[in-house]
Amino acid sequence: MWNLIADVGGTNMRLAAVNAEGEILEQARYDTKGALNLEQACADFADHRGGAPGRAVIAAAGVVRGGSVQLTNAHQSFSERGIASALKIERAKVLNDFEAAAWSLASVGAGDVTVLQGAAVFPKEPCLIIGPGTGLGVGALVWANGEPCVVPGEGGHVALGPRTPDEVAIFEALREEWPEVGMGPGLVVEAEAILSGTGLPYFYRAVARSMDLTAPLTTGAEIFTSAKARLDTAAMRAVALFAQYLGGVAGDLGLVFAAKGGVFVTGGVAAANPWIFDKAFVDAFNAGGRHTSWREELPLHLYNQPNFGLIGARNYLLAR
Template sequence: MEWDLVADIGGTNTRLARVHSGEILGTKTFPTKSDKTLVQLIHGFIEDQPTQPGRAVVAMAGPVRDGTVTLTNAQNPITGVFQSLAEDEVAQLTQSNRARIINDFEAAAWALATVQPQEVHGLQGDGVLKPGNRLIVGPGTGLGVGTLVKTAHGFQAVPGEGGHIGISPQSPEERQVFQAFGKIWPETMMRQPSARFEAEAMLSGTGLPRLYNAACDSIGQPCKIHDAEGVLAAAKLGLSNQARVTLEIFKRHLGQVIGDLAITNHASGGVFLAGGVATKNPWIFDDMFFETFNAGGRERFSQARSGLSVFLYQNDNFGLIGAANALAFGN
């Protein structure tokens, strides 16, 4: 059977699959933070197949530089080296010697080329999928951003690192938390000394427990929660005041960042929220989130934001779908 390899490699999981006649088959998932290199994981997957793949597209959670990606949020647990992969390493495992590595949210954007109504849940707007530019933002292990543009020649996915734009405190209380955050994760400060940080540093599963620690440190309170799931659960159930403060900061800034990106990219085809934090916790997209998402300053720009459709994208395979669509539609 002729087949192509697709992969979705994030900070937590590495997912590998075959594509045959447009269908994704035989998906296997491995931990990314493994003592095996990424090329070893891919080689092992291919060895279990009857033939080599014809071509390969690999989506990875990091910026692509000269055909290579070093993951932003995944290290080998033994060596401490950040996991990385190069196109030529993957190409050598294919029959055609053809492989592409793309940013994971370029793949996420490609997935929007074939998104179906049953895969999404409307959060704002009439819930109907419309033509036009589509923005996908994923608060998960990191904060991914991608855009799908419909041109006269077909679809084009536009990769970006929107998760690394800056955010700043919006109140005296937030300033105290941001200052405490600077002591916890100083390398994410955009300029030192400053209270401006990479958005991903706070608005992600990796950043949430650090943001909670900062909220606790800002008032001299001991930190009792040590992971994102715990912070989210405590905030939802009202078990911790500082978890509540953390989630309020998280929602306000996430809403502002996504709203800014949506208006910048003229996302008339909709804004799609993905990633583990989003899909497992849809309750965070409440009035507080949309208050800042729709805050556009002058009335016509607030109306432009509130007129955008927002969806929760609930297909966990979007990375693999996007890699397959990049094979089908990409250059």
């Protein structure tokens, strides 16, 4: 008997067969925007293996509602019912990608991380994972009687506002640039409006306006590249604030979950720009007022595991 796991993003669908112990037996890759949708790809993969799996768990880069998901970066949607029907099995499970990311922490090892604070030890204590990519993903792993359990949510949409007087003009400009992300009548915005590849260009233009500078860059990748090379003053300021706000939000959420098992930063932006995780980032993570010393006790890691979707789907399968 074999089981099916998959990690579905905006570009690729990676499917794998695993045995009862979670060992990967075979993998296949399909184009998310290709001729086959996920349900058809699952059926094709099962046909290749000569029979239906026992169970199927799919990690998907999109918001899961009622067992259905619309991918964030591809015109494709699918459901647990449709996957089960395509595979001719009783049921399937679809996880949000950061729900799967949190599940992957159940088997994290020292080789998966770059330590930013603390040590590469992983006690069975609550863990928090946060990742800026197209959006801002957040998930938490807790342990109950020695068994892992994930708390999914939309932590990327918590409120974020100016911390110093000189940042007020930036948030005023950002709310004019992108009014939909405002939260209430003041200046705060949802964190994803800044801490994501989608939000960073808006934030960069707001920073430039606050400094009376032009904003010639149009993508997050250009902004990070120009900031690293010190070619654009507004980009340098935007990226410095990006890192500090990310550190602050990670520290806040780590405090919420008492993440003594570690806070893990991952995602496409983090993987492409490890240079932003410097002392200023760690200082922002630890800036907790009366609880600064408490935050300093939380392990903090850059999570370098590129296969967290598949690993998370597997870990969910094993736990359930």
